[in-house]
Amino acid sequence: MDADLADTFDHDVRDHLDVLHRGALRLARNRADAEELLQETLLKAFAGFEAFEPGTNLRAWLFRIMTNTHIGNYRKSVRRPEFLCDDVSTVGAARRVRSAEAVRSAEAEVLAFVPDDSVASALAGLPEQFREVLCYAAIDGYSCREIAEMMHTPMGTVLSRLHRGRTLLRAALAAPTAVAA
16 A cells, blocks of 8 residues: 555544544443454555545445454354363452453443433433434434444434434433423
């Protein structure tokens, strides 16, 4: 890859890093795995950047690479045998360290951007399929077409989930005021 193409990649992708990181958190569910997923995604995107068609949706292209990488990593992890320790005390110590280092879920990371606690808790209470589409649309600012491309879902399904998610969110936000009144 020549230097001009590398500079173009760096310039174009830099604008999408925050959104890609939030997407990686949403997929991986913890910060360490999300950073690894983002790094793998960027490496694959850099290697294949010559095949990217300028003028098309770079963000959706990057998200497709990220989604495919995540799926591939998941399939590898399912086939990988579980590591067992011979020493029982080592297992207990490893569990204590893991629980002490637990990080917030991807939803918690995204909901941290939502200012109102009642909205954040109502959004967290939605089923994942609706919450994901709402987050992409309302928080990340994607269009329905971009969401459909990223999720590899028909446009009608995205529109339906967005409508249903908004309806459920409105109902969840209205419920506490009805009880308080």
